[in-house]
Amino acid sequence: MKNKVTVVGSGNWGSVAAKLIASNTVRLSSFDDEVRMWVFEEKLPSGEKLTDVINRTNENVKYLPGIKLGKNVVADPDVESAVKGANMLVFVSPHQFMEGICKKLVGKIGKDTEGISLVKGMEVKKEGPCMISTLISKTLGINCSVLMGANIANEIALEKFSEATVGYSKNKEAAEKWVQLFGTPYFIVSAVQDVEGVEMCGTLKNIVAIAAGFVDGMEMGNNTKAAIMRIGLKEMIKFSKMLFPSVKDSTFFESCGVADLITTCLGGRNRKVADAYAKNQGKRSFDQLEAELLNGQKLQGVLTAKEVYEVLSDRGWVEQFPLFSTVHAISIGRLPPSAIVELGDSRSANKQVGNSTL
């Protein structure tokens, strides 16, 4: 039986994912050509429904205008009907919708179905992170992998060279199918057996991007910025491993690790707003700057820093994570932006990172 794929989500990244997948299902005989895409129905200014326009033009005119998705992509406004018959589900909705979507699908999918989550920005709660892959896998009773990486959707849509990492827990065969399904000559995918490590990267990098933005705003130069990014990377590794001892150092050399961190610290909205915050010497709040600069998009790094700080504080780990803690303290106005380059007092804590965890 051929594998049948449904993409659950149709925003900017979801549409690019559908395009990548659709180019492969027509090429590979082990996959059914048709790729269903669940679309949250919207009325366009023209009066037409978004699904109708996608199915007529093969273009998501609202979230990925100008890019052909492939004739074999079929938009469906009903999530239950969209997943019917599919044995491979790609989840790519904003994370606040994931719980509702999963609940709707309970009992509607086959038990041998494989899932993969492209959702970034899981929550980090006191009792540990709320992994999206775990939410999916527990609610639906299916195996769930993740795909993360240095993936600016619009650059991949234009077929610029890029990479991504599949993180899986046990099912290596499933991981290999996902690699086949997503990979193209310009989008290189590799798989590592470390679902938690891969998923943590996608969230924690945003804290480091805030730190990098402060350095930019204070015009401290590339040397300092690189040092801050490196310290951030080491805290990402250490924090992930303290929460999940199975997390591997090597995962952070993959696209989801160092490459995504670099992309996010060079461009990205977290860096941008933090840069403005430092330039204004903290006199204008993150909320104000977010509203002004991001055109409705949301800032994740500040919230993640707060969530991570609660975990650190709850477990007595604050001293061991000077960068994460300092980003939080700056973002709530307790320290000035310049504190980000005054980790000198925390030298012993930093050295511990260097010697003990790696």
Added chain:
Amino acid sequence: MKNKVTVVGSGNWGSVAAKLIASNTVRLSSFDDEVRMWVFEEKLPSGEKLTDVINRTNENVKYLPGIKLGKNVVADPDVESAVKGANMLVFVSPHQFMEGICKKLVGKIGKDTEGISLVKGMEVKKEGPCMISTLISKTLGINCSVLMGANIANEIALEKFSEATVGYSKNKEAAEKWVQLFGTPYFIVSAVQDVEGVEMCGTLKNIVAIAAGFVDGMEMGNNTKAAIMRIGLKEMIKFSKMLFPSVKDSTFFESCGVADLITTCLGGRNRKVADAYAKNQGKRSFDQLEAELLNGQKLQGVLTAKEVYEVLSDRGWVEQFPLFSTVHAISIGRLPPSAIVELGDSRSANKQVGNSTL
């Protein structure tokens, strides 16, 4: 007996090193206050000798103008006299002078002397790399560590926050003394037992910077640049480990690894010239662009890529290093700059990097 330090070299980085060291020798009781600095004597336009001006003003007016080195730094134009009585030698001359300097010092230094090399840009010969630390240690019969990192000399001179890595082979106590001697609240130094790994980083990063410059010149975006930097980092690790099985993955998470790579790929002359090369679509040679853009400074990445390619080709490793090989092929005009993002054909080679070496 107090430790006595001599800095062998007085260029831009050598002067900054003397400043860092001099601030610590006056502070720490285990070190003699005086820091001797060997200066290759020059006549300044004013007619004065460089050493005289340094000793009068405490400033290296030629190579680090505007920065006070400390009153306890004493410039000496005679290398033999400069090292007399010192038991800690800091080598920081351009690498082409190192052999001559070492030969001059044979028999002139105590046998318990410890050396450290700050010299970047060792040569990679067919029979393996010509490590500067090995050259020093063999010629002089002393133990030699290295110090590398994301270190733009002028930024450290201005006391901007930065980090560095000491790589040592056996003598941990000596490494701890070097950490004490160089470290300040704005210059955080840590030590790892991996002299080869640390020293290889400083050379191989320049090949990756050339690749990053090509991506910039073609305006491929941050996503692609991050991917290329990551692939480059993995080839750096793999190549180092194939030459020296003792090299550790963790070294590449230190300042000498990922941080120096980021700095070099963001700024730096290798990136700059490669950017111009790609913008001119390879129609103007590296030699021409170097002469125009670098104001007499030399480009290391192209030469290193050639040397590394000879090793790869000699040992049958070319296929396993698609990025290193492609940088060489582009820089000699055998491939167009766009080839840097066409590593798709080498996917299997890349995946092997991902799975086998980490």
